[in-house]
Amino acid sequence: MPFFELNDVHTYYGQIHALKGISVKVEEGEVVTLIGANGAGKTTTLKTISGLLRPRQGTIIFDTHRLDQLPAHKIVAMGVSHVPEGRQIFPRLTVLENLEMGAYLLNNAAEIQQNLDHVFQLFPRLKERVYQPGGTLSGGEQQMLAIGRGLMLRPRILLLDEPSMGLAPVLVEAIFNIIRELNQQGITILLVEQNAHMALQVAHRGYVLQTGRIILQDSAKALQANEMVRKAYLGEE
Amino acid sequence: MQTETVAPTRAVSRGIFSSQMLRTLFAPLGQLAIWTVGTAVVLSLVVLLLALIFRTSSSGVDRFTLVLSILPQVIVDSMVLGFVYAMIALGYTMVYGVLEFINFAHSEIFMIGAVVGAEVLISLSEAKALENFNPLLLILLIIAAGMAVSGLVAVVVERVAYRPLRNAPRLVPLISAIGVSFFLQDLVRMLESIWRNAFYRTYPDVPSFSQRISFGDTLDVSYKSIIVVVAAIVMLLALNYLVGATKIGKSIRAVAQNRATASLMGIDVDRAIALTFLVGGALGGAAGVLYGLRFSTINPYTGFIPGIKAFTAAVLGGIGNITGAMLGGIVLGFLETFGASYLSIFTEGAFGAEYKDILAFGILIIVLIFRPKGLLGEVVGERA
Numbered sequence: 001m002p003f004f005e006l007n008d009v010h011t012y013y014g015q016i017h018a019l020k021g022i023s024v025k026v027e028e029g030e031v032v033t034l035i036g037a038n039g040a041g042k043t044t045t046l047k048t049i050s051g052l053l054r055p056r057q058g059t060i061i062f063d064t065h066r067l068d069q070l071p072a073h074k075i076v077a078m079g080v081s082h083v084p085e086g087r088q089i090f091p092r093l094t095v096l097e098n099l100e101m102g103a104y105l106l107n108n109a110a111e112i113q114q115n116l117d118h119v120f121q122l123f124p125r126l127k128e129r130v131y132q133p134g135g136t137l138s139g140g141e142q143q144m145l146a147i148g149r150g151l152m153l154r155p156r157i158l159l160l161d162e163p164s165m166g167l168a169p170v171l172v173e174a175i176f177n178i179i180r181e182l183n184q185q186g187i188t189i190l191l192v193e194q195n196a197h198m199a200l201q202v203a204h205r206g207y208v209l210q211t212g213r214i215i216l217q218d219s220a221k222a223l224q225a226n227e228m229v230r231k232a233y234l235g236e237e
Numbered sequence: 238m239q240t241e242t243v244a245p246t247r248a249v250s251r252g253i254f255s256s257q258m259l260r261t262l263f264a265p266l267g268q269l270a271i272w273t274v275g276t277a278v279v280l281s282l283v284v285l286l287l288a289l290i291f292r293t294s295s296s297g298v299d300r301f302t303l304v305l306s307i308l309p310q311v312i313v314d315s316m317v318l319g320f321v322y323a324m325i326a327l328g329y330t331m332v333y334g335v336l337e338f339i340n341f342a343h344s345e346i347f348m349i350g351a352v353v354g355a356e357v358l359i360s361l362s363e364a365k366a367l368e369n370f371n372p373l374l375l376i377l378l379i380i381a382a383g384m385a386v387s388g389l390v391a392v393v394v395e396r397v398a399y400r401p402l403r404n405a406p407r408l409v410p411l412i413s414a415i416g417v418s419f420f421l422q423d424l425v426r427m428l429e430s431i432w433r434n435a436f437y438r439t440y441p442d443v444p445s446f447s448q449r450i451s452f453g454d455t456l457d458v459s460y461k462s463i464i465v466v467v468a469a470i471v472m473l474l475a476l477n478y479l480v481g482a483t484k485i486g487k488s489i490r491a492v493a494q495n496r497a498t499a500s501l502m503g504i505d506v507d508r509a510i511a512l513t514f515l516v517g518g519a520l521g522g523a524a525g526v527l528y529g530l531r532f533s534t535i536n537p538y539t540g541f542i543p544g545i546k547a548f549t550a551a552v553l554g555g556i557g558n559i560t561g562a563m564l565g566g567i568v569l570g571f572l573e574t575f576g577a578s579y580l581s582i583f584t585e586g587a588f589g590a591e592y593k594d595i596l597a598f599g600i601l602i603i604v605l606i607f608r609p610k611g612l613l614g615e616v617v618g619e620r621a
């Protein structure tokens with residue numbers, strides 16, 4: 001049985017059929033990327049996994065547990081952490097309070113402190129800003145905070161939605177280095193990106209999404225070499 | 238709050254409990270003190286100045302002396318009323334902060350607190366148990382009873398009348414709230430009529446509460462007034478601590494700022510919203526008891542006027558903003574009491590205390606024209 005699996009998942013927004021049968025597998029320790037144009041259904045897929053949306057059909061399995069009928073706050077408790085698109089920082093909570101919310105389900109102060117240290121080690125910048133309201137951080141700092149907050153629970157699988165969106169190239173590089181580092185520490189990652197170029201460099205495998213369907217899946221290397229992917233997503237002629 | 242157990246990198250956490258936490262806890266209190274004193278000073282200067290300009294009335298009374306002689310008492314009464322409004326206003330503002338919805342039934346939650354307080358006191362009085370009760374214990378008991386019942390009713394109301402409508406168009410829960418408001422009024426009236434055969438209730442006289450302490454010739458303050466103000470300040474501090482420094486409070490703020498993301502943190506959003514109603518309802522219930530102690534006679538319709546006024550106070554302070562609600566309550570309490578006390582002195586009795594609301598609300602409307610987001614600004618709705 002795979003570590004993590006979506007099987008024929010259909011999700012709707014009212015009448016709008018946004019996911020039309022998505023099947024994705026992720027093995028423990030992998031970085032898997034979902035790439036696709038704007039509106040393809042990448043965010044919808046992550047929201048369906050984390051419980052913000054409920055699939056109308058299909059199953060989602062994580063480490064032998066069914067996730068597809070659980071509310072969001074119970075899915076996090078299983079070790080599935082979703083770093084949402086657009087950062088979604090709590091603007092009037094301080095950096096520290098945002099991180100504390102990430103550890104909401106932990107009760108052991110020592111454990112929380114340990115995870116906090118881990119986050120500060122990854123993002124020393126956040127440590128300098130602990131008492132600043134989240135809403136006053138720069139875009140890059142907010143992304144670091146969003147990822148840091150998602151790590152406070154020591155998740156077993158991390159869902160990242162466009163972590164590089166709107167960031168300067170240097171920061172994009174830094175974020176992808178962090179993703180690599182996290183994976184080396186043993187965290188399984190499902191990465192959604194429009195920046196297919198970068199995503200395919202860190203990922204082991206990838207899926208290509210188009211209007212709610214998966215049209216291609218392969219190893220990252222093979223996708224990088226694929227004619228269609230090169231034209232449509234890597235901007236090559 | 239033990240921060241001692243884990244050694245090396247405690248720096249940050251220790252910080253939470255030192256300067257930062259003290260600031261979250263006491264900054265609002267400082268603001269409250271400044272606004273209370275500031276409002277008192279400004280309004281006092283205004284009436285004294287007016288009294289100097291229009292010094293002698295047509296009947297030859299020296300207005301300045303008159304105004305000055307009652308001023309200390311007026312300020313005390315303003316604070317008592319202001320703190321009651323502040324406590325009710327918190328319930329409106331907390332719920333608005335989390336749901337962006339005006340809980341019009343909150344005035345009835347307040348009324349229920351007042352009724353519960355009255356019934357506990359009356360029952361004790363009927364059992365001839367009032368005399369041998371320690372006054373401080375008695376106060377704590379009736380406030381706790383009012384808080385418990387009001388808090389629970391607020392939670393039930395949310396569960397039954399608001400939660401099912403959470404995704405409905407905005408007007409729908411508003412109508413539901415108005416319905417709940419009428420329902421609770423008549424429910425209390427019915428229960429009281431069946432049980433007591435009367436629904437006007439009077440707080441029995443507790444001698445130790447009615448004692449007065451004199452400060453000079455012009456000011457004597459009843460214990461009741463002191464109890465109201467002290468209890469309100471303690472409650473406001475406790476709320477500040479809860480919302481600013483505890484995990485529960487932070488989770489409520491997280492839900493208010495971004496509900497979906499809060500659920501991604503593992504926060505049970507329904508539970509956080511229920512907790513908001515519990516806390517806001519309990520504060521409203523406590524306010525009801527204090528109101529009853531101060532104004533004695535209450536009935537199932539007592540909540541309406543103070544409720545509307547506290548709602549106004551919340552808007553005046555900046556709806557959704559907890560410190561703002563407290564300040565708005567204080568300012569409104571002052572405006573209203575000054576109006577009630579001085580209107581007739583300056584208009585030679587043509588307009589008396591019954592017109593205080595015209596004055597208070599006239600000023601409010603002017604303030605809101607210039608500061609539509611309230612004194613401290615609305616804080617909900619913004620997203621980074």
Ligand SMILES: Nc1ncnc2c1ncn2[C@@H]1O[C@H](COP(=O)(O)OP(=O)(O)O)[C@@H](O)[C@H]1O
Nearest residue numbers: 013016018036037038039040041042043044045
């Ligand atoms: N809240 C919503 N209501 C209705 N339709 C939506 C909503 N969010 C997304 N959609 C639609 O669902 C489809 C997939 O969107 P999304 O998952 O956000 O795409 P992506 O993340 O790949 O850019 C799009 O056609 C989009 O218009």
Ligand SMILES: [Mg+2]
Nearest residue numbers: 042043044085
């Ligand atoms: Mg998206």
